[in-house]
Amino acid sequence: MNWDIMISSVPTLLSGVPLTVQLVGLGEILGLVIACLATWGRLSGNLAAVGVSRLYVFVFRGTPLLVQIYLIYYGLGQFPAVRESVLWPILREPYWCAILALALNTGAYTSEILRGAILTIPHGQVEAARACGMGRWLTFRRIIVPIAIRQALPAYGNEIILMVKASSLASIITLLEITGLARRLIPQTYAVFEIFIVAGLIYLGLNFAIAQAVRWAEWRLTPHLRARA
Amino acid sequence: MLEVLSFGPQGWGWQLLSGTLMTLAVAVSAFGTGVVFGAAGAAAKLSGNLPVRLVAEVYTTVIRGIPELLVIYLLFFGGNEAVTAVAQLFGYDGRVDLNAFTVGVLAVGLISGAYSTEVIRGAVRSVPPGQIEAARACGMGRFLTLRRILVPQTLRYALPGLGNVWQLTLKDTSLVSVTALAEIMRIAHTGAGSTRQYFVFYTTAAVLYLLLTSLSTAVFERAERRAMRGAVRV
Numbered sequence: 001m002n003w004d005i006m007i008s009s010v011p012t013l014l015s016g017v018p019l020t021v022q023l024v025g026l027g028e029i030l031g032l033v034i035a036c037l038a039t040w041g042r043l044s045g046n047l048a049a050v051g052v053s054r055l056y057v058f059v060f061r062g063t064p065l066l067v068q069i070y071l072i073y074y075g076l077g078q079f080p081a082v083r084e085s086v087l088w089p090i091l092r093e094p095y096w097c098a099i100l101a102l103a104l105n106t107g108a109y110t111s112e113i114l115r116g117a118i119l120t121i122p123h124g125q126v127e128a129a130r131a132c133g134m135g136r137w138l139t140f141r142r143i144i145v146p147i148a149i150r151q152a153l154p155a156y157g158n159e160i161i162l163m164v165k166a167s168s169l170a171s172i173i174t175l176l177e178i179t180g181l182a183r184r185l186i187p188q189t190y191a192v193f194e195i196f197i198v199a200g201l202i203y204l205g206l207n208f209a210i211a212q213a214v215r216w217a218e219w220r221l222t223p224h225l226r227a228r229a
Numbered sequence: 230m231l232e233v234l235s236f237g238p239q240g241w242g243w244q245l246l247s248g249t250l251m252t253l254a255v256a257v258s259a260f261g262t263g264v265v266f267g268a269a270g271a272a273a274k275l276s277g278n279l280p281v282r283l284v285a286e287v288y289t290t291v292i293r294g295i296p297e298l299l300v301i302y303l304l305f306f307g308g309n310e311a312v313t314a315v316a317q318l319f320g321y322d323g324r325v326d327l328n329a330f331t332v333g334v335l336a337v338g339l340i341s342g343a344y345s346t347e348v349i350r351g352a353v354r355s356v357p358p359g360q361i362e363a364a365r366a367c368g369m370g371r372f373l374t375l376r377r378i379l380v381p382q383t384l385r386y387a388l389p390g391l392g393n394v395w396q397l398t399l400k401d402t403s404l405v406s407v408t409a410l411a412e413i414m415r416i417a418h419t420g421a422g423s424t425r426q427y428f429v430f431y432t433t434a435a436v437l438y439l440l441l442t443s444l445s446t447a448v449f450e451r452a453e454r455r456a457m458r459g460a461v462r463v
Binding site: 059063064065067068070071074075172179183186187192193203204207 | 294403404418421431439
């Protein structure tokens with residue numbers, strides 16, 4: 001074990017943390033929007049919307065993220081129409097391609113989490129809201145959303161951790177986040193295990209922080225389950 | 230545009246087919262390795278021995294907490310050294326070189342095993358303790374209890390979870406393409422680069438993975454139905 005290399009690799013690898021956090025954060029925000037749309041389509045009862053949402057979830061859950069990243073980064077650029085469109089300055093950048101791929105990927109999994117959460121809402125709750133004279137929107141805002149968020153939170157926390165791990169694939173399309181930097185350091189130093197340990201500890205630290213944050217959010221959102229002081 | 234996918238001399242059909250078989254070979258071997266690791270990990274987690282339990286706990290926490298790609302890089306770059314070091318412990322002087330297939334199977338198997346550990350542990354725990362006591366009371370020994378009572382029921386409870394692990398494993402094999410092993414992703418990447426038909430090749434790869442995942446979903450559903458044929462339906 002070479003401690004010098006290990007210690008000197010810490011600042012280099014830590015410098016990849018902001019990029020990882022950006023990929024996860026932006027991907028997660030965009031993914032949540034996509035997931036909401038997909039869940040809405042899936043539960044809308046409209047045959048076309050249900051079909052499109054199901055197809056989206058099936059394709060993005062059934063294929064590896066690597067295929068999705070390659071398809072967006074290399075595949076779309078094959079078409080002259082894409083290269084001449086207004087979107088090209090975005091789709092040309094590996095940064096935005098990675099975020100788009102991560103968002104589409106997590107959106108498919110998250111929409112299933114949201115769908116499950118909404119389906120577990122007791123029917124009586126919605127009926128009671130109706131009986132109180134609440135409209136569709138008010139029922140959604142006051143009854144469905146608060147219960148669904150509590151239901152979905154634990155699974156959503158797992159999804160964020162999976163997303164941190166998935167963001168390492170951005171290194172394959174040249175982005176130098178934590179894994180990308182580790183991949184570059186290994187042939188420079190020949191210290192595979194040392195660099196692996198440092199990079200691994202950084203990821204474990206990130207994931208631990210996320211798990212704690214989700215646990216805290218859960219605690220905040222379920223005051224009714226806590227013993228009264 | 231699609232002639233690049235044909236089975237003719239100009240087409241990539243045969244390569245894509247052999248890539249699909251390679252993906253299946255890696256996935257099946259890695260899943261099998263993972264179930265072995267998972268059984269060992271579950272046994273360790275359920276054992277009364279604290280150090281053994283701790284090792285299993287570290288294994289699942291670390292592997293499930295860091296990116297799969299990092300694990301693959303570790304074995305790809307460090308696997309040969311580690312195996313050589315172990316071989317030297319047993320008095321072998323030469324260098325041991327693992328091929329890309331072995332590295333891929335070991336790496337994906339290690340990841341798959343961490344998830345299998347949790348699935349198998351949960352399945353063992355859901356076998357009612359009364360059944361074990363009954364087996365003891367009938368005079369069955371430890372091994373007989375394991376073989377006749379614990380393993381059959383554990384397998385039944387573990388099947389749905391193992392189905393999920395299989396899907397994860399199948400998709401994780403795509404990452405092995407970074408070691409230049411000629412599976413679906415690698416072939417698609419090479420084909421896309423040499424013909425400039427990126428979209429066609431990556432879409433084909435996506436379709437191949439979709440075929441594999443939907444096919445295996447159907448297989449696991451059948452297996453579950455068969456495993457549950459004796460269970461009471463509520």
